[in-house]
Amino acid sequence: MSVATARASAFPIPRSVGGAVGARRQMAVSGAALAVAAVAIPALAGSYWTFVASYFLIYALIGLSLILLMGFVGQISLMAGTVVGIGAFTSAAVENHFGWPFWASVLAATAATLPFSLAVGFPALRLRGLYLAIATLAFGRLIEELLFRGWPWFSGGFAGVAVRRPSLGISFASDARYFWLVLAFFAAVVAFVYNFSRSRIGRAMRATRDNELAAQSMGVNIVKYKMMAFFLSGAVAGVAGALQIHLVKSATLDGYGFYLSFIVFIMVVIGGARSIWGAVLGGWFMIVQTELLRGVEWLTRYTDIGIGVGVLWVVLSNPEGLAGFFRDRWAWVREKPRWRAAVAALFAAANVATFWLLIHYGQRGGA
Amino acid sequence: MTGAPEVPSPTLFECLDVCLSFGGLQVLDGVSMRAGEGEIVGIIGPNGAGKTTLLNVVSGFLRADTGRVLLGGKDISGLLPYERAALGLGRTFQQALLYPSLTVAENLLVSAHRHTRKGLLSTALRRRAAVAEERAAAERVVQTMDVIDLAPYWGAKAGALSYGTLRMLELACLLAQTPRFLLLDEPASGIAQKETEALGPLLARVREETGTTILLIEHDIPLIAGLSDRMYAMDLGRVIAAGTPGQVLEHPAVVASYLGSKAAARPGRPGAARARAGRARTGGAGTGRARTGGAGTGRAGRARAAGGHPS
Numbered sequence: 195m196s197v198a199t200a201r202a203s204a205f206p207i208p209r210s211v212g213g214a215v216g217a218r219r220q221m222a223v224s225g226a227a228l229a230v231a232a233v234a235i236p237a238l239a240g241s242y243w244t245f246v247a248s249y250f251l252i253y254a255l256i257g258l259s260l261i262l263l264m265g266f267v268g269q270i271s272l273m274a275g276t277v278v279g280i281g282a283f284t285s286a287a288v289e290n291h292f293g294w295p296f297w298a299s300v301l302a303a304t305a306a307t308l309p310f311s312l313a314v315g316f317p318a319l320r321l322r323g324l325y326l327a328i329a330t331l332a333f334g335r336l337i338e339e340l341l342f343r344g345w346p347w348f349s350g351g352f353a354g355v356a357v358r359r360p361s362l363g364i365s366f367a368s369d370a371r372y373f374w375l376v377l378a379f380f381a382a383v384v385a386f387v388y389n390f391s392r393s394r395i396g397r398a399m400r401a402t403r404d405n406e407l408a409a410q411s412m413g414v415n416i417v418k419y420k421m422m423a424f425f426l427s428g429a430v431a432g433v434a435g436a437l438q439i440h441l442v443k444s445a446t447l448d449g450y451g452f453y454l455s456f457i458v459f460i461m462v463v464i465g466g467a468r469s470i471w472g473a474v475l476g477g478w479f480m481i482v483q484t485e486l487l488r489g490v491e492w493l494t495r496y497t498d499i500g501i502g503v504g505v506l507w508v509v510l511s512n513p514e515g516l517a518g519f520f521r522d523r524w525a526w527v528r529e530k531p532r533w534r535a536a537v538a539a540l541f542a543a544a545n546v547a548t549f550w551l552l553i554h555y556g557q558r559g560g561a
Numbered sequence: 562m563t564g565a566p567e568v569p570s571p572t573l574f575e576c577l578d579v580c581l582s583f584g585g586l587q588v589l590d591g592v593s594m595r596a597g598e599g600e601i602v603g604i605i606g607p608n609g610a611g612k613t614t615l616l617n618v619v620s621g622f623l624r625a626d627t628g629r630v631l632l633g634g635k636d637i638s639g640l641l642p643y644e645r646a647a648l649g650l651g652r653t654f655q656q657a658l659l660y661p662s663l664t665v666a667e668n669l670l671v672s673a674h675r676h677t678r679k680g681l682l683s684t685a686l687r688r689r690a691a692v693a694e695e696r697a698a699a700e701r702v703v704q705t706m707d708v709i710d711l712a713p714y715w716g717a718k719a720g721a722l723s724y725g726t727l728r729m730l731e732l733a734c735l736l737a738q739t740p741r742f743l744l745l746d747e748p749a750s751g752i753a754q755k756e757t758e759a760l761g762p763l764l765a766r767v768r769e770e771t772g773t774t775i776l777l778i779e780h781d782i783p784l785i786a787g788l789s790d791r792m793y794a795m796d797l798g799r800v801i802a803a804g805t806p807g808q809v810l811e812h813p814a815v816v817a818s819y820l821g822s823k824a825a826a827r828p829g830r831p832g833a834a835r836a837r838a839g840r841a842r843t844g845g846a847g848t849g850r851a852r853t854g855g856a857g858t859g860r861a862g863r864a865r866a867a868g869g870h871p872s
């Protein structure tokens with residue numbers, strides 16, 4: 195029936211089967227959105243909020259690194275923040291001690307995570323759920339003790355380390371320029387993850403997460419795909435760490451480790467661990483929203499309550515987080531696009547207005 | 562669709578003297594079987610006979626203590642499950658096991674995994690060859706719809722399907738996987754009568770379309786007898802009878818250990834003549850089972866307990 199007609203047409207594959215085949219339009223739309231963001235945010239939001247935007251993108255990358263584990267292959271990690279620290283300190287160390295350029299330091303940060311991914315990934319093959327969470331937590335603490343606290347050459351000790359933002363032909367020192375750099379990295383990483391996630395590799399990972407027995411019986415090497423997810427997760431966290439330390443320009447070891455791991459974990463739970471959107475929406479909720487509320491004094495105290503409510507909302511009624519919530523709303527709009535699109539537009543406009551009010555009448559930032 | 566071929570086809574699958582014990586329990590006790598290219602081979606036996614365990618040994622989820630498993634003349638006893646699957650071995654599980662949070666389309670595409678090669682970089686960078694491969698996999702999946710039409714469910718999550726549809730999806734997945742050798746563990750279990758009736762012709766069609774060899778475990782005697790070219794009966798980890806469905810169903814040891822209780826507990830299904838043959842023997846079953854129980858082998862207790870329904 196529908197398949198028969200579909201097969202007769204020039205593009206014989208139903209969209210829902212298409213996998214990586216029909217991704218061109220999404221890529222065009224995302225490319226346009228990124229271009230708009232690249233121009234509009236530095237131009238309209240001012241230096242402080244451009245800084246926050248970079249911060250948000252970096253957190254989204256850290257979230258993505260966790261999603262590669264939690265959402266793609268179903269492995270829990272409570273050491274994302276530690277891996278970010280490895281990336282950050284590695285890039286700072288090779289720049290400060292060896293004089294390596296920025297590009298090389300980002301590569302070094304990525305490479306430095308590999309042995310740690312290996313060290314966590316292999317034992318993790320035998321662990322599950324809570325036990326895996328606790329094991330990663332313990333391993334993260336161990337790294338913090340040995341590498342961060344125990345090795346001042348690497349981490350700068352309690353005094354911390356300082357780096358300079360890169361200059362690659364043109365200087366990326368200003369918040370606006372650095373935002374472009376972060377945006378470029380973000381776009382590249384997301385495109386990479388998006389493409390492979392829609393291909394056989396991503397499907398094999400999700401099959402592994404859903405049902406290891408069935409996946410094996412269909413020829414999926416679950417060890418390979420779990421390890422691949424660990425390596426990719428570490429690499430993305432490493433890049434995010436390098437970008438983060440160059441954003442804030444100086445950092446101490448307190449900034450990385452369990453607290454950050456915990457924040458990112460919550461962020462991914464609220465955003466939704468099963469989709470790339472979860473990283474973006476979770477980052478928005480945890481970073482941008484918190485920053486917005488911080489600008490208005492009487493609202494500040496409600497941020498933690500908001501996060502708590504967010505977690506409860508997910509746990510109780512929305513296991514796929516904000517990403518799942520918005521996906522369902524999107525489906526709702528598409529059902530009867532005419533008037534429901536208007537409702538959605540109104541809702542979006544109200545949010546933008548609130549956003550604008552908070553920026554302009556909050557004590558922080560402003561152009 | 563029934564009846565053994567005149568000339569035996571070349572051997573595709575063989576297991577030789579497979580033994581396996583769990584703790585002290587000898588679950589497989591020297592099992593040898595073979596299946597020729599394109600054959601449908603049935604295995605019957607009471608619950609606890611060791612059928613599922615044998616399937617797990619063949620597909621690599623369990624290692625035999627002794628004995629070998631051969632596929633296409635190659636010893637695969639040492640291979641991991643995914644390696645065996647890559648060689649063309651496919652299986653289903655007694656409970657339909659798929660990917661509940663993946664869509665029907667994605668479930669089917671995962672099944673085609675062994676027909677795709679491209680790695681992380683070429684898929685992530687959308688290299689032309691990787692996209693072409695995805696397209697080919699999608700086409701393979703679309704083609705399975707000729708045999709099992711799940712097109713109305715394309716975008717539905719597998720977890721939201723009814724159990725019967727899920728079992729159909731499982732079979733469609735096997736079509737996408739196109740194994741040379743297919744292991745089916747009670748495909749009719751847990752689905753409605755009407756769907757069971759459709760299953761026989763469907764499996765015959767699967768063999769016709771793909772030429773795959775099938776090793777089938779099933780309690781539904783009319784179904785399995787109607788489909789199988791040859792059958793084995795197992796009890797207590799041993800093969801107790803082998804031959805054409807007729808020979809196996811009439812074998813005294815089979816009547817004694819299995820058919821009696823099963824056929825009595827399950828009124829015959831319409832369709833196959835053998836259903837009636839099976840039921841006709843029900844009369845003698847009580848005595849048959851009594852003999853097994855009284856055999857005093859020390860295992861008989863377990864056989865009775867596992868064999869199920871007192872008649």
Ligand SMILES: Nc1ncnc2c1ncn2[C@@H]1O[C@H](COP(=O)(O)OP(=O)(O)O)[C@@H](O)[C@H]1O
Nearest residue numbers: 583586588606607608609610611612613614615
């Ligand atoms: N993992 C296991 N550990 C211990 N005993 C098992 C295990 N799996 C199966 N058995 C036992 O092995 C015997 C055969 O089981 P099984 O192969 O599932 O039988 P069948 O599929 O023929 O009903 C049963 O007595 C069962 O209790």
Ligand SMILES: [Mg+2]
Nearest residue numbers: 612613614655
């Ligand atoms: Mg069984």
